[in-house]
Amino acid sequence: MTFTDYLEILKDIVVSTAKGMAITWRTFVKVTTKGAITIQYPEMRDQIPLGSRGLLFNDVEDCISCKQCAAACPVDCIHIEADKKDASVAPDFTKGGVRKTLDLKRFEIDISLCCYCGLCSAACPTDCLYHTKEYEYSVYERDKHIMDYLNYQR
Ligand code: SF4
Numbered sequence: 391m392t393f394t395d396y397l398e399i400l401k402d403i404v405v406s407t408a409k410g411m412a413i414t415w416r417t418f419v420k421v422t423t424k425g426a427i428t429i430q431y432p433e434m435r436d437q438i439p440l441g442s443r444g445l446l447f448n449d450v451e452d453c454i455s456c457k458q459c460a461a462a463c464p465v466d467c468i469h470i471e472a473d474k475k476d477a478s479v480a481p482d483f484t485k486g487g488v489r490k491t492l493d494l495k496r497f498e499i500d501i502s503l504c505c506y507c508g509l510c511s512a513a514c515p516t517d518c519l520y521h522t523k524e525y526e527y528s529v530y531e532r533d534k535h536i537m538d539y540l541n542y543q544r
Pocket residue numbers: 446459462463464465466467468499503504505506507508509510511
């Protein structure tokens with residue numbers, strides 16, 4: 391290595407350090423003059439934007455077991471089981487006035503597989519399946535991310 395090469399490397403080091411420090415100083419000035427740009431989570435929480443998709447919820451009272459949500463799901467994380475309703479039982483009607491002909495026996499979503507695409511809720515004819523604003527539902531055991539909406543407790 392010649393002395394000129396050595397000087398070139400030294401110049402690169404000085405220039406890249408100066409560039410990095412310029413970003414640091416710009417951010418420092420911004421924070422000290424305009425206030426913090428981050429928030430102290432979990433003591434502080436930001437406003438959730440309109441239309442954001444959090445944890446899914448199914449109001450099973452209005453679910454007609456049509457399975458359109460499961461058919462729309464690209465990752466097959468919705469599991470539904472239903473039996474034919476007993477004909478002697480008076481028919482139920484859901485929010486949208488849709489007759490319930492099936493008895494919902496199982497409605498589970500494996501939230502750990504969900505990609506929050508919203509296709510299931512868009513397909514739901516009774517609007518009983520929707521995204522809530524809830525985003526704090528980390529768990530230590532993977533099984534706990536299988537949401538059982540017929541026995542939902544949160
Ligand atoms: S939001 Fe989740 S559950 Fe619904 S269709 Fe998309 S991946 Fe499936």
